[in-house]
Amino acid sequence: MTQLTMGKALNEGLRRAMADDPKVLIMGEDIGKLGGVFRITDGLLDQFGAKRVIDTPLAEAGIMGTAVGLAYRGYRPVVEIQFDGFVYPAFDQIVCQVAKLHYRTRGNVKMPITIRIPWAGGVGAAEHHSESPEAYFVHTSGLRVVAVSNPHDAHVMLRQAIASDDPVVFFEPKRLYHAKGEVDLDTNLADAPPMGLARVAREGKDVTLLTYGAQVTTALDAATAAEDDGVSIEVIDLRSLSPVDYRTVEASVRKTGRVVVTHEAAREAGVGAELIASVTERCFNYLESAPVRVTGHDIPYPPAKLERHHLPDLDRILDAVDRVLDRPNSLTEVAR
Amino acid sequence: MTMAHTLTPTAEPATDIDDVARLLTPDGRRIPDADLDPWVADVGTDQLRALYRDMVLVRRIDTEGVALQRQGQLGLWAPCQGQEAAQVGTARAFRSDDFVFPSYREIGVNFVRGAKPEDFVLAWRGEEHSTYNPYDINTATPQIIIGAQALHAVGYAMGITYDGTDEVAAAYFGDGATSQGDVNEAMIFASSFQAPVVFICTNNQWAISEPVTVQAKFPIAGRAPGFGIPSMRVDGNDVLACLAAMRWAVDHARRGQGPAFIEAVTYRMGPHTTSDDPTRYRDPEELERWRRRDPIARVEALLRSQGAMDDEFVTSVAADADRLAAEVRSACLTAVSRTPLGVMDHVYEEPHSGLDEERENFRAYLEGFGDAAADAEGAGR
Numbered sequence: 001m002t003q004l005t006m007g008k009a010l011n012e013g014l015r016r017a018m019a020d021d022p023k024v025l026i027m028g029e030d031i032g033k034l035g036g037v038f039r040i041t042d043g044l045l046d047q048f049g050a051k052r053v054i055d056t057p058l059a060e061a062g063i064m065g066t067a068v069g070l071a072y073r074g075y076r077p078v079v080e081i082q083f084d085g086f087v088y089p090a091f092d093q094i095v096c097q098v099a100k101l102h103y104r105t106r107g108n109v110k111m112p113i114t115i116r117i118p119w120a121g122g123v124g125a126a127e128h129h130s131e132s133p134e135a136y137f138v139h140t141s142g143l144r145v146v147a148v149s150n151p152h153d154a155h156v157m158l159r160q161a162i163a164s165d166d167p168v169v170f171f172e173p174k175r176l177y178h179a180k181g182e183v184d185l186d187t188n189l190a191d192a193p194p195m196g197l198a199r200v201a202r203e204g205k206d207v208t209l210l211t212y213g214a215q216v217t218t219a220l221d222a223a224t225a226a227e228d229d230g231v232s233i234e235v236i237d238l239r240s241l242s243p244v245d246y247r248t249v250e251a252s253v254r255k256t257g258r259v260v261v262t263h264e265a266a267r268e269a270g271v272g273a274e275l276i277a278s279v280t281e282r283c284f285n286y287l288e289s290a291p292v293r294v295t296g297h298d299i300p301y302p303p304a305k306l307e308r309h310h311l312p313d314l315d316r317i318l319d320a321v322d323r324v325l326d327r328p329n330s331l332t333e334v335a336r
Numbered sequence: 337m338t339m340a341h342t343l344t345p346t347a348e349p350a351t352d353i354d355d356v357a358r359l360l361t362p363d364g365r366r367i368p369d370a371d372l373d374p375w376v377a378d379v380g381t382d383q384l385r386a387l388y389r390d391m392v393l394v395r396r397i398d399t400e401g402v403a404l405q406r407q408g409q410l411g412l413w414a415p416c417q418g419q420e421a422a423q424v425g426t427a428r429a430f431r432s433d434d435f436v437f438p439s440y441r442e443i444g445v446n447f448v449r450g451a452k453p454e455d456f457v458l459a460w461r462g463e464e465h466s467t468y469n470p471y472d473i474n475t476a477t478p479q480i481i482i483g484a485q486a487l488h489a490v491g492y493a494m495g496i497t498y499d500g501t502d503e504v505a506a507a508y509f510g511d512g513a514t515s516q517g518d519v520n521e522a523m524i525f526a527s528s529f530q531a532p533v534v535f536i537c538t539n540n541q542w543a544i545s546e547p548v549t550v551q552a553k554f555p556i557a558g559r560a561p562g563f564g565i566p567s568m569r570v571d572g573n574d575v576l577a578c579l580a581a582m583r584w585a586v587d588h589a590r591r592g593q594g595p596a597f598i599e600a601v602t603y604r605m606g607p608h609t610t611s612d613d614p615t616r617y618r619d620p621e622e623l624e625r626w627r628r629r630d631p632i633a634r635v636e637a638l639l640r641s642q643g644a645m646d647d648e649f650v651t652s653v654a655a656d657a658d659r660l661a662a663e664v665r666s667a668c669l670t671a672v673s674r675t676p677l678g679v680m681d682h683v684y685e686e687p688h689s690g691l692d693e694e695r696e697n698f699r700a701y702l703e704g705f706g707d708a709a710a711d712a713e714g715a716g717r
């Protein structure tokens with residue numbers, strides 16, 4: 001075990017994946033000499049050379065489309081999208097090509113492409129630098145979508161994503177790039193929990209709190225605060241958004257009977273909507289109250305000085321916990 | 337840029353269809369071209385006859401496809417009549433280990449690459465997205481997203497460079513596609529990485545109802561040099577010129593000189609697809625003018641003037657064409673749909689718990705029908 005930041009854990013993940021498999025190559029804007037704008041690819045150019053660490057022209061569709069061609073040729077491209085808000089120009093190549101080629105060719109053509117996206121807000125960034133586009137990709141069959149919340153998962157899941165023969169959209173919460181944690185760099189991938197499994201980040205018995213990415217930290221803080229109030233929250237870090245590990249989710253909901261989902265992305269047709277619909281289908285008879293979402297507002301991402309009003313914080317989560325427990329909450333206060 | 341054809345701005349440069357390199361005049365006379373001639377010096381009567389045969393067969397597949405659509409056997413068909421020379425001539429310049437990324441209209445390209453009778457119809461019938469395994473004929477599954485395949489070809493070609501081999505990759509697309517970002521990004525990537533890729537723009541004058549002048553105010557081949565890519569504007573109804581130009585382009589890429597670009601100036605004689613009504617936007621005069629430039633008639637005239645169009649040859653080509661058409665028809669009519677559960681096959685390479693569960697539920701639902709379900713699964717449509 002080593003103490004590493006998430007950024008360094010990802011860097012080590014790339015390094016090991018590239019060392020393990022000569023077909024792995026990484027491509028993106030500024031990932032060579034600069035080491036990426038977040039330095040996640042730092043040092044890799046020196047170690048692996050310009051053929052495997054490709055500084056591309058500034059064209060996201062171009063990056064993604066050439067990655068498709070490289071995958072056709074038997075390579076395993078790892079693409080860095082510089083920031084979440086810049087994945088949209090590549091959207092067509094991702095949803096129409098990366099996601100579908102395996103299906104269209106009845107499995108003859110594999111697309112083992114990993115799409116790394118520095119993701120979401122809370123870092124006071126400029127416009128288009130704090131987006132949460134995960135629902136678009138979860139909605140797209142043929143893609144796997146994962147979101148990491150700690151350095152160890154970041155390291156291991158990145159290596160798993162690269163080793164997967166399916167395309168994986170890999171969300172890295174930039175708010176956590178500098179957060180430190182224990183990482184086992186010598187993890188044997190075969191022994192590690194598969195990428196698709198959720199993790200019970202904290203056990204509890206009154207309410208199930210479902211979340212992923214940087215929001216896991218906020219959820220854990222909320223659970224600690226709730227404890228003072230005598231409420232026991234179980235926090236589940238989903239880790240994978242496609243597929244969702246419903247076994248773990250169901251087991252928790254059966255135990256608690258109450259569900260809150262929180263994510264930074266806007267609410268409308270978001271991942272939370274999907275989670276609650278699925279939980280309701282699966283565990284309706286176990287539910288003691290209607291599940292509640294705590295999400296970003298249904299607005300374009302606000303300017304940095306206002307983002308704290310947009311991002312679900314500990315208090316908004318606790319308010320939702322009060323709602324599912326039928327305790328006084330913001331809605332009952334308004335009604336009164 | 338040895339082969340860059342002179343691109344003289346004229347009154348209507350995007351449509352100035354005679355500002356092209358050619359080896360055969362529309363009436364089938366062989367004319368010299370200092371740039372192109374060396375590339376087809378080896379092409380004698382036998383090879384010309386082979387090209388002629390290819391084109392006749394491709395036209396016959398096309399006719400059969402249209403007929404099958406009209407008879408309700410295919411959902412749609414994208415005809416290639418008039419483009420046989422551009423497709424066959426260019427595709428004959430590749431080696432079998434080169435990798436080609438076609439659009440939906442490249443019937444002749446896929447024919448040359450070795451597509452089987454069913455490969456021309458099962459996708460349009462709605463049985464498959466791609467009938468063939470791309471690696472069997474080194475040809476990607478036909479692309480419907482306009483221009484997307486240009487980038488795939490470049491990525492593939494970058495892979496060729498990394499592997500240190502001498503194959504080339506190629507992308508076929510239309511004149512409309514040259515307005516897409518993907519095609520322009522592909523040229524940037526190709527040029528920056530000196531990828532061994534050839535771009536073939538089939539300028540058939542129309543993108544559904546939009547004339548090429550909506551996409552381009554200057555000959556399309558003129559764009560490539562701006563990306564640092566040498567280009568040729570060639571008569572797309574001249575199979576010999578298409579072969580020569582493409583041999584030049586492929587050789588250029590194969591020798592490590594980087595990408596090359598061919599614009600084949602041709603005409604789509606039929607509708608865009610069988611759903612289209614070209615009389616709404618196209619002047620019948622224009623069609624007539626192009627009919628006089630028919631790519632097959634042109635080679636036929638040349639062969640006749642060489643005394644190489646004897647009855648035996650004519651009969652054997654016609655018989656080959658009829659046989660192939662019958663095979664295409666039969667592949668269509670005997671198609672067996674996959675079982676209902678088949679819709680869920682191959683979404684992922686590895687198990688995906690969400691879809692796996694959905695599949696199990698659907699299977700259980702289907703099993704509820706007992707024998708009827710078994711029949712439905714086995715019998716196709």
Ligand SMILES: Cc1ncc(C[n+]2csc(CCOP(=O)(O)OP(=O)(O)O)c2C)c(N)n1
Nearest residue numbers: 441480481482510511512513540542543544
């Ligand atoms: C991205 C995209 N936009 C629109 C379409 C619909 N569409 C199909 S074919 C076509 C025209 C293409 O023209 P061109 O590139 O000249 O090729 P051609 O069909 O003439 O061979 C259009 C607009 C599409 N398939 N893909």
